[in-house]
Amino acid sequence: xxxxxxxxxxxxxxxxxxxxxxxxxxxxxxxxxxxxxxxxxxxxxxxxxxxxxxxxxxxxxxxxxxxxxxxxxxxxxxxxxxxxxxxxxxxxxxxxxxxxxxxxxxxxxxxxxxxxxxxxxxxxxxxxxxxxxxx
Numbered sequence: 439x440x441x442x443x444x445x446x447x448x449x450x451x452x453x454x455x456x457x458x459x460x461x462x463x464x465x466x467x468x469x470x471x472x473x474x475x476x477x478x479x480x481x482x483x484x485x486x487x488x489x490x491x492x493x494x495x496x497x498x499x500x501x502x503x504x505x506x507x508x509x510x511x512x513x514x515x516x517x518x519x520x521x522x523x524x525x526x527x528x529x530x531x532x533x534x535x536x537x538x539x540x541x542x543x544x545x546x547x548x549x550x551x552x553x554x555x556x557x558x559x560x561x562x563x564x565x566x567x568x569x570x571x572x573x
Contacts, residue, residue, distance in 0.1 A: 482534035
């Protein structure tokens with residue numbers, strides 16, 4: 439499925455952004471990746487709170503191989519019936535968006551990067567310059 443196909447699929451959910459990633463696509467709402475597409479399959483974001491719902495529905499996690507080892511991601515296959523039922527798609531997508539929000543909220547805030555280069559010098563003389571200057 440290409441980017442336009444993903445936008446059409448998720449139209450019942452609302453406006454989504456689709457970006458290329460890992461040979462597939464990421465599907466975003468409000469800046470959060472809540473779905474991915476890889477090798478023709480669509481997977482939705484899960485977390486510890488929602489994973490069991492997907493498992494109970496017969497879904498399976500997204501697994502890829504890195505350096506010869508299988509790696510399981512926190513995305514589970516979209517159930518087949520949701521492709522043809524907009525209400526079911528909205529329900530599953532809502533679970534994924536909620537999981538993406540919980541995961542994002544649990545991440546520590548990013549620390550501001552230290553300034554370097556010309557901007558740091560413009561802030562004033564360095565400590566070394568003031569120590570060596572008797573004035």
